[in-house]
Amino acid sequence: MSAPVLTTPAPDAVVPGRPTVGQRLTSFMPVIALVVLLAALTVADPGFLTLSSLTAAVRTSAPLVVLAAGATLVVLCGGIDLSIAALCSLATVFFALWLPDLGGLTTFAIIAATGAIGALQGVAHVLFRIPSFIVTLGGMSIFSAIALVISDAGPVRVVDRDATNWLTLYVGGVVPMAFVVALVLVAAVSLVLRLTPLESWIRATGYSESAARLAGAPVDRVKIAAFTVSGACAGLAAVMLVSRNFSGSPTMADNLLLPAVAAIVVGGTAITGGHGSLWRSLAGALVVTLLRVGLPIVGVPSAYEQILYGAIIVAAVALTLDRSKVLIIK
Amino acid sequence: MTTTSPADADREVVHAGRPRPRRGISLSDAGPPIALVVIFGVFAVLSPDFRTVSNVQNVLDAAAVLAVVTCGISFVLMMGSIDLSAPGIMGASAIAVALLVANNRNDNDFGLFGVAVAVLLGAALGCLSGLALVVLKVPSFMTTLGVSAVGLGVATLMFAGVQPNVTDPMLEGWAVERFLGLAHLTWIAVACVLVGALVQRYSRLGRYAFAIGGAEEVLGLSGVRVAPYKVAVFTMAGAFYGLAGVLVTSQLGAGLVQAGRGYDFSAITAAVVGGTLLSGGRGGILHSVVGVLLVTVLTNGLVQVGVSPYWQGGVQGLIVVAAVAAAVLPQRRRNQVTK
Amino acid sequence: MTTNLQTQPDPRVPAPAPALEVRSLVKHYPGVKALDGVDLVVRQHEVLGLAGENGAGKSTLLKALVGLVRPDGGEIWVRGEKVRLRSVVDAADHGIGMVFQEQSLVPNLTAAENIVLGSEGPGVRRGIYRWSTMRRLAQEQLDKIGSHIDPLARTDTLTFADRQMVEIAKVLRIEERTSHPPVIILDEPTSVLESKEIETLFTQVRRLREFASVVFVSHRLDEVLDVCDRVAVLRGGRSVGEVPAADAAPADLHRMMIGSTGSDDHYHGGAGERPDEASRPRLVVRGLSGKSFRDVDLDVHAGEIVGIVGVHGSGREDVCRALFGAEPTTAGEVVLDGEKLDLSGTRAACAAGVGYVPAERKTEGMVGPMSVADNMTLTKQQSRCTGPLVRPRKQATLVDRWIERLSIRTPHRGTAIQSLSGGNQQKVVLARWLVAGDVRLLLLDHPTRGLDVGARSEVYRLMRELADSGVATVLLADSLEEAIGMSDRIIVMSDGRATTQVAAPAGGKPTPLDLVKEMV
Structure with a gap:
């Protein structure tokens, strides 16, 4: 009589408190995969498990870790950032062009600039309510275009190598500095999330945006912040790439998009948002890197790499997806 | 009332009814064609080179491949899904066709049969996206991203480090020989558009794709199983991408892994600009064709007035974001969930 | 309303078996018994009203009748035959169809397509649409209810009332599946209609009675009495009786719906002094x-x-x-x-x-996978922080205090809120506004x-x-x-x-x- 007639006595589906076997398995998935991969590679090539090859693998993984860590924040909020690789490429060009004028400040300028660009995408997403994958897909092609135009579609050489030299050092003679920076980044961001209400807000936004908003969580600001950090991470990854390649190029990081997305989902972060962490993406990035360097070792042509990325992305998303949330999968 | 007898059913033809367009012309339907005319006019005024007959031919020829890709993606977008697999599928089919027709790498000379196999390869890859969507329940933008990677991998495998150059006269001829002033490729694209429009209007597949975008849950309540139709739509889209890969190979005279680079985004741009909603249920092939022409005229016109061709992607990025924003903003609600 | 009835041909043709019969149907949801032994008989060629408060079990019953809800106990009989309804299609095969409360038409298809959706028959041959056949099939359906809608109009260009006609025409397609008169369920069909449109709908309902049985659900009791032959009343998931519409007044029905405790004051408990009305609001x-x-x-x-x-x-x-x-x-x-x-x-x-407890607890009220503690402190973050930093011990003390104070039954404050029972979930949602003491x-x-x-x-x-x-x-x-x-x-x-x-x-x-x- 009085109330809206929708009233079905809402079925109280009581979710069992204990995680299912599948949930347990997926929560350890990245670590298991890492161990299995290491073991398999060692069996295939006993010479693999040496300090030098591990150091090299870890060093290659650093930019990927940074890219994936940043984008993980956006995924945790329930969105996706497809622009990271293109933004990273653009940032390498910026770095090469700005270095002569800014010198030692270039790194900070790059990170600030890419952070601002990321924020811009976040604002467009939040303000105009455009799905994040469209905003960032558009961003991707805009950043590529800018990079092509300002670099004249070719690599820009970096002459002054002192500015990035610090990233090529080794801590204690073994651990590459770039990887240490990546680790510190993951640890720092995770710590900030854990110690402040941010983690609560991000998870709430990712799990259930409307509930978060109705609980007064600053959903819009959290999302913009996530995009900002994602952009800034793309900038940092760019600096790492330049330190290795001594040049900036408009397509330098383009082939890192798929590995970065793969790293996030292999880590077990749910593409539907809420569930996951930066540490998981770190493990995921290591898995992806090991796959990359390991394939030739076991005698698989590197052409299979792409196929493998495709397969693991789909498989990992299928395993981690929160199906209770989306009734109709588009 | 009893079931209609077959005799009754055959007695059609009387007045062939067609779905009637919405009454009155809404801005969203009339907007893209008007924009096309306006942009065309502006460039015609700005650039004497733009308003030549040969340039108009160029524009149409340049639009051919994009039109074929957009035909495929339109059906997917109509369902409310998204498809990022075009680059991978086109790459795979481009290499496949280059290796199957007369070429410098092997002794194959299968001609049209080779083209058909390449298209089928595209369809198979598209089917894979669809299956992953309905069986594994993975969102389409992830499955198609994955399938795109798989396609590129398959292409790289077949490429094997040596570029296959096409020596088949038929395939080479498609890009250069002209009929009524337009390249054969362009006519193939026109045929694709016609097929697409017919499928959309007269086939159950097309109508259900449209309905899935409109209200998927209602189809379930009416006893329609949507999963097979979703797979079929992705398969059909894959076939269109496969054909587009063949067309690119014909244009370049060689099979390239990167044959489809950027086409996914351009096609989404064209469809969205043409008035297809990303949430599904609105738009269609003819809308998308207008979008394709718009994008191509814009690209061509900007080059003609002296803008660097490198800006092409950037301009597309801007217009797609603007077009989606324009479509979404009027329906904006507070506490709306945007992913 | 009685006069109306007399102008109609007598609908109660004696029939050997009722069109539809429900025997002690039971449906449990965790914590709630939605249906607790419902009995219901729908005779052939009658319009049966179904009345009940919210939560009385109407929606669950209707969903069970069209195969959307699998009952936990009891039986459904159709024309003297026990049936199991697993899906909407199953129900349609047995001649039961429902016009859903929130209209279930595809807005961007034509009316004709909606009417034949899922049972196109000769309208589609080998996957190819034959628009003229489709149009004719749809026209036949529309003719049955005497509607003049253009079958090829796009559904979203029609008025709400016209769309409802389309739905009725669509439901009547189930006649194609069975040789018996169908049972048509109308769930709150009048809730958004203007009074003139309601009159048209009622004419249709009376017309339907000539070749079908109708179950009519509405929260407007006068309407129910106006259009129905008989009204069955549900309360708390049970059938509490039925009355012939001709002899009943809305007040009688209402009394049955709310039972004897209707105007009881028991919710008040020990409500003491009333607020001072004179003070500023x-x-x-x-x-x-x-x-x-x-x-x-x-x-x-x-x-x-x-x-x-x-x-x-x-x-x-x-x-x-x-x-x-x-x-x-x-x-x-x-x-x-x-x-x-x-x-x-x-x-x-x-x-x-200001605090707000939304009606949709699962999607808007709480963040299911997050813990009881994090849900409780989601809004008033300051209550668990010192400066910008979260103090886990402060949060634990606070949350444990409120768990005890509201006697929330949860294994631990770290348990995911979605594994609690509905009542305890709601207490956590309420506590969210209380923890800071500033609501x-x-x-x-x-x-x-x-x-x-x-x-x-x-x-x-x-x-x-x-x-x-x-x-x-x-x-x-x-x-x-x-x-x-x-x-x-x-x-x-x-x-x-x-x-x-x-x-x-x-x-x-x-x-x-x-x-x-x-x-x-």
């Missing part, structure tokens, strides 16, 4: 207007519970959300404790001491929806305690007697306007019928 709303409501005035004093009642579409939910900044407003002013309330967003409302106005949108009796009374007790501690409360109740029992004052909303105000002090409660008169 804590919440003053003047001329608030939005998309679905206009010129709403509302005063709520500290310590007072004000119930807003109204039928579906009265706009009361939107008023509630607007006060929380979750729904845009076009005009009006809201003052809370002498300060203008910022309605631009939910954050501003939270900061001003001044609570907006409760169906706070007891989907809860069992025990959990309900705990929520009632909590609401009363809060009010006694000085919180001003706006309550959108789940049922009329809940509104009457809990509220100190009741505002009746109708068509987006606050039409009447009824005082409801302890000992001087209005009856539900007093309110119903104002609502419709």
Whole structure:
């Protein structure tokens, strides 16, 4: 009589408190995969498990870790950032062009600039309510275009190598500095999330945006912040790439998009948002890197790499997806 | 009332009814064609080179491949899904066709049969996206991203480090020989558009794709199983991408892994600009064709007035974001969930 | 209404078996018995009304009849034959079809396509549409109900009433599947119709009776009595009786629906002194207007519970959300404790001491996978922080205190809230606004929806305690007697306007019928 007639006595589906076997398995998935991969590679090539090859693998993984860590924040909020690789490429060009004028400040300028660009995408997403994958897909092609135009579609050489030299050092003679920076980044961001209400807000936004908003969580600001950090991470990854390649190029990081997305989902972060962490993406990035360097070792042509990325992305998303949330999968 | 007898059913033809367009012309339907005319006019005024007959031919020829890709993606977008697999599928089919027709790498000379196999390869890859969507329940933008990677991998495998150059006269001829002033490729694209429009209007597949975008849950309540139709739509889209890969190979005279680079985004741009909603249920092939022409005229016109061709992607990025924003903003609600 | 009946041909043709029979149907949901042994008989060629309060089990029963809900016990018989309905298609094969309350048409297809959707028959040959056949098939259906809609018009260009005709035409397609007269279920078909359109619909319903049985569900009792031959009443998931429509008045039906405890005051518990009406109201709303409501005035004093009642579409939910900044407003002013309330967003409302418990607990009220503790401190982050830093021990102490105070049954504060029972979930959601002790106005949108009796009374007790501690409360109740029992004052909303105000002090409660008169 009085109330809206929708009233079905809402079925109280009581979710069992204990995680299912599948949930347990997926929560350890990245670590298991890492161990299995290491073991398999060692069996295939006993010479693999040496300090030098591990150091090299870890060093290659650093930019990927940074890219994936940043984008993980956006995924945790329930969105996706497809622009990271293109933004990273653009940032390498910026770095090469700005270095002569800014010198030692270039790194900070790059990170600030890419952070601002990321924020811009976040604002467009939040303000105009455009799905994040469209905003960032558009961003991707805009950043590529800018990079092509300002670099004249070719690599820009970096002459002054002192500015990035610090990233090529080794801590204690073994651990590459770039990887240490990546680790510190993951640890720092995770710590900030854990110690402040941010983690609560991000998870709430990712799990259930409307509930978060109705609980007064600053959903819009959290999302913009996530995009900002994602952009800034793309900038940092760019600096790492330049330190290795001594040049900036408009397509330098383009082939890192798929590995970065793969790293996030292999880590077990749910593409539907809420569930996951930066540490998981770190493990995921290591898995992806090991796959990359390991394939030739076991005698698989590197052409299979792409196929493998495709397969693991789909498989990992299928395993981690929160199906209770989306009734109709588009 | 009893079931209609077959005799009754055959007695059609009387007045062939067609779905009637919405009454009155809404801005969203009339907007893209008007924009096309306006942009065309502006460039015609700005650039004497733009308003030549040969340039108009160029524009149409340049639009051919994009039109074929957009035909495929339109059906997917109509369902409310998204498809990022075009680059991978086109790459795979481009290499496949280059290796199957007369070429410098092997002794194959299968001609049209080779083209058909390449298209089928595209369809198979598209089917894979669809299956992953309905069986594994993975969102389409992830499955198609994955399938795109798989396609590129398959292409790289077949490429094997040596570029296959096409020596088949038929395939080479498609890009250069002209009929009524337009390249054969362009006519193939026109045929694709016609097929697409017919499928959309007269086939159950097309109508259900449209309905899935409109209200998927209602189809379930009416006893329609949507999963097979979703797979079929992705398969059909894959076939269109496969054909587009063949067309690119014909244009370049060689099979390239990167044959489809950027086409996914351009096609989404064209469809969205043409008035297809990303949430599904609105738009269609003819809308998308207008979008394709718009994008191509814009690209061509900007080059003609002296803008660097490198800006092409950037301009597309801007217009797609603007077009989606324009479509979404009027329906904006507070506490709306945007992913 | 009786006169109406007499003008109709006598519908009660003697039939060997009822068109549809339900025997002691049972459906459990965790914590709630939605159907607790329902019996129902639908005779051939009759219009059976189904009445009941919200939560009486109507929706679940209807869903069971069309195969959307699998009952846990009991039997469904169709024309003397026991059946199992697994899906909508199954139900249609047995000749049962339903016109859904929220219209279930595909908006971007033509009316003809919607009518034949899923059973195109000769309209589609080898996957190819034959539009002229489709059109003819649809026209035949529309002719049955005498509708003049163009079958090839796009559905979203039709009026709501026309769309309903399309739905009825679509449901009648089930005649193709069975040689028997079908059973057509109409779920709240009149809730959004104008009175003229309702008249047309009723003509259709009477026409349907000639070749079908109809189950008619509506919350407007006068309509039910007007169009039906017989009315069955559900209460608390049980059949409580049936009456021939010709001899019944809305009041009789209503009495059956709400039972004997209707105007009881038991929710009040130990409600002590009433708030001082003379003091300045804590919440003053003047001329608030939005998309679905206009010129709403509302005063709520500290310590007072004000119930807003109204039928579906009265706009009361939107008023509630607007006060929380979750729904845009076009005009009006809201003052809370002498300060203008910022309605631009939910954050501003939270900061001003406004709390909101949404009706959709699972999707809007709580973040399911997050822990009880994190859900409880989600809004008032300052209550678990020192400066910008979260202090886990502070949070633990606080949460444990509230778990104890509200006797929330949870294994641990770290347990995911989705594994709690509905009542305990709702207590956590309520606690969210209490942990900081700064809530001044609570907006409760169906706070007891989907809860069992025990959990309900705990929520009632909590609401009363809060009010006694000085919180001003706006309550959108789940049922009329809940509104009457809990509220100190009741505002009746109708068509987006606050039409009447009824005082409801302890000992001087209005009856539900007093309110119903104002609502419709």
